[in-house]
Amino acid sequence: MADWEAIYQEHSAGILQYLMMLTRNREEAEDLLQETFMRAMQSRSFVNDISKIRSWMMTIARNLFLDTVRKRRKREKLHVDSEDFDILEAVPDPAPAPDTLVAAGDFKIRLESVLNTMGENYRTAFMLGIVQQYSYKEIGDITGWSESMVKSNIFRARKKVASEMAEFRR
Amino acid sequence: MKTCEEYEMNLSAMIDGELHGDELTETIKHLGECPECMKTLGIYQAMQEEINRHYQPDAVPDNLWGKINPGKDTAKPKSEHHGGKTVIPMPPWLTGIISAAAAIILILISSFILRDTYIFPLQESKIPLLTSTGSSGMTEERFVNFTRELLSADPVYHRKMYLILSALYNEGSMTELQDPSESDQGLQPEFQPGRVDSTGRAWY
Incomplete structure (x- = not known):
């Protein structure tokens, strides 16, 4: 029987970090983390191979996030249709403008602001490949991308961040 | 012949430890001939070091495990692993209560069994x-x-x-x-x- 508390202690912080980057909202990320573990604990297809558990958990987390986005978009579309109003343009980006953060010199905040300008695929590639250093094979398992696509997405994310954060280079 | 843009993607994979065989050999050879790509590799490496240093995951809230697994004491001590088995240490106050309860039960059972024979004979x-x-x-x-x-x-x-x-x-x-x-x-x-x-x- 799986020691879920040990799995939680080992992997929850990494999953939460990924979910926070995706959602840009700590509360929502914590809800999704909770849901991820509840789904995993109820799942009958538990992965017995300990080396694959973190990929499996991350896959559940990512799928839950994508489901949430899909549902939200559906709701928003209904709202737009009924009011003839483009709600997507009306919602401000919660991330602060990059210019205001350069002075602060806070690498982490600046990095997050750069990530927030990128699409979900690049953010996932960046978080899993560069921050959490999953193998390309694991990222492929989580996202369903081919290995060459993983390589390409990580490269583009890395290049974008490197160019946007030139001021942090020594 | 590959362009620097194509080699750049290999540099990214090289930093991630995902470049192998002929591609790795070819890229290393190109780095020796192309200062621009060598500079790019340095930028990527420096950025990776900064990320490793500054972008650690935040702590997960203490009460979240209790929400995921309700009915468990969220303040319970962390489990310890002994010989592949997980052992959760019992707090001293709980040990005392269990011992006292066991003693009381033993006394009550003994009194019931022996009351006619020995206690009130x-x-x-x-x-x-x-x-x-x-x-x-x-x-x-x-x-x-x-x-x-x-x-x-x-x-x-x-x-x-x-x-x-x-x-x-x-x-x-x-x-x-x-x-x-x-x-x-x-x-x-x-x-x-x-x-x-x-x-x-x-x-x-």
Whole structure:
């Protein structure tokens, strides 16, 4: 029987970090983390191979996030249709403008602001490949991308961040 | 021939430890010939070091595990692994409570079992429980009441007790437990279930 508390202690912080980057909202990320573990604990297809558990958990987390986005978009579309109003343009980006953060010199905040300008695929590639250093094979398992696509997405994310954060280079 | 843009993607994979074989050899060779790509590799490496240094995951809230796994004490001590098994240390206060409860239960059970034999042996009769009828042993009335009590308390278990008692009674072995000094107290009546005794009470 799986020691879920040990799995939680080992992997929850990494999953939460990924979910926070995706959602840009700590509360929502914590809800999704909770849901991820509840789904995993109820799942009958538990992965017995300990080396694959973190990929499996991350896959559940990512799928839950994508489901949430899909549902939200559906709701928003209904709202737009009924009011003839483009709600997507009306919602401000919660991330602060990059210019205001350069002075602060806070690498982490600046990095997050750069990530927030990128699409979900690049953010996932960046978080899993560069921050959490999953193998390309694991990222492929989580996202369903081919290995060459993983390589390409990580490269583009890395290049974008490197160019946007030139001021942090020594 | 590959462009620098194509080699750049290999540089990214190289930093991630995902470049192997001929591609790795070719890229290293190109780096020796292209200062621009060498500079890019340095930028990527420096950025990776900054990320490793500054972008660590935040702590997960303490109460989240309790929400995921309700019914568990969220403040419980972390499990320890011994020989592949997970052992959760028991807090000292809980050990004390369990010990005290076990002692109380043991005392209560002992008192119940021994009350007639040892604790209150001489209040109604001068000799222990399984004695013959008569002034110094268990009276017929007490025997009937005792058997009835046992039967009503637990029909399965005390049915066995009833059979044992009746067998002892019929065989006269209960007499053997009688105080020798009062052994001339006459013969016991034969035990017959369903028989109505001289006082008009029925046997059970």
